[in-house]
Amino acid sequence: MPFPASVTTVTTLVAVIALAGCAALVDNRADRRESEWMQEFPPLGQFVEVEGHRIHILVTGRARGTAPDLVLIHGANGNLRDFTFDLVALLEDDYRIIAVDRPGLGWSDSWGDADSDPRLQARVLHEAVEQIGVRRPLVLGHSYGGAVALAWALQNQRDTAGLVLVAAASEPWEGGLSFWYGLNETPLGTPARAIVTAFATESAINAALDKVFEPDSVPAGYSEEFGVGLSLRRESQENNNRQVNALRDYIVQMQPDYPSLTLPIEMLHGDADTIVGLDIHSRRFVGEVASANLTVIPGAGHMLHHTHPQAVIDAINRVRRRSGR
Template sequence: MLELATAAALTGGAVLGVDRLATRAETQAEAEFPPEGRILTIDGVKVHAWVQGSGPDLVLLHGAGGNLRDFTFALAPRLARDFRVIAFDRPGHGFTGRVPEAAKASRGESPREQARLLQAAARQLGVTRALVLGQSFGGAVAMAWALEDPAMTAGLVIVSGATMPWPGKLKPSYHVNASRAGATTLVPLLTAFPPQSLMDQILSGIFAPAPVPQGFTAHFGLPLSLRRTTMVANARQVTGLKEHVIAMSGQYGTLQMPAELIHGALDTIVLPDIHAEPLSTLLPDARLTLLDDAGHMPHHTHPEAVLDAVARVAERAGLR
């Protein structure tokens, strides 16, 4: 009995030590990469919004595990020359809180839940009709935005968007981090002891075959993505995404607004033949641009193509 009690005490002490180190890492991450924009409150939920520029409203929605700094690194300031750009941290990411119903149920926010929260934040900023650009997972939220309120959606720009059902399974790490056991064991360890090699591998894989842009790592704030709540929220959103895009894809044909789809032909994370190409046939007014030498991050590697797509959809929507 004494041996069991000693083992339990040691285990409990180790867990407490990991939690303290994780809390310290999270505090340091938030101090090093503070909010760049304003914090709005929507029904008690904090929403982080970066707003800059003037002109037609353009909403930016980032991908899985990211935050709005992905856009403010380079693309958003350029867009702000012609638009009022509103970049949001999606629920559970950056400095935006969780949707209470999802958090209480230990599940991820659906694209529609995310869209509803961010639309309420946009309305608080005076948005009535906006262009919406979504990248990767943000592409699914952009599609949900249009389905939730077509009148509020002047046009869509889907960049490497995860918008359609896909065959096969996700990486096991998503399911582990989404589970209650993983959320209380592995996730705190990753937060407390983030291996630099893992962080480098994550960024390199996302940008492949291009290199990570100089200065991006220092700006983006990957430690924000390694906070416990963010990793768990992201994993649960990703593991639940497929069922939601199955349901949403049956309604894409009802969307009449113009859409520009930009996708890298070399994207191995969100495959163009699974997502962009079928989506282009479902949307009544879509234009697809496949970039032969681009991977998953064309808004960094091929910014001119994305800027041109935004300009085209603005013109097609009658905003320019």
């Protein structure tokens, strides 16, 4: 999910606050909104401790041992509520589902700079779900979560039944990221994040959701279930921006190992996705990994698990069959 306020609004407010010296007022308002959001969107699952930090996971669906385990890994600026909005209910009759909050997002603790590496995130999440008896799961990753799913498979290929990569960030890209991500690498990032927390409006949030879903429509009720406020917290913004800014360099390190992957991989990508480009990522990946199969959905955008859920379910079931689960 992208940043939910316009560049003009952010830079203007930063300048105003710098001139007026009212940073304390902004922080007080941000504190109040964060407290309200955390009460409104509490943890849905349980906490598992890894290396002295807490990871938030939700386990639902079939009982352990009666169906394949399916791990769901969300994208940038997200949390596991992205899956509980609709996809989980469509899958829980056929799978034991383990949805996770990635380190530093949702209700999971951050490892600081170390969790900028999707490989650390994969290791931590693997260790977390092992504690609840997950063995040889199917792993689905959306967007940034696709990079984490790939890191998971590179580290644990023998213990992973297969991958489902939905609009996944998998390949190095040319050029930089948006102005907002660049701003967050400067000293203005801290006051800018505070301003967003304190003053982000419903219209700005809706505009951001429209952008990430386009050309499709945002499903009714999505914002209320997803808990946008969890992503607008200052710490969550900081963690997300740090992770996204660092992602390309880590993918450069991971890419040479992709041909070693032999487990079943199903990829889904919309050809109208403007967040993670089809040609830059999935089309290149399938040329590198013989076990990867790509399904392109004409006219579809980035949020396929909401706009084309049956296609996602079909991909999960294909991996299940290919893996012998």
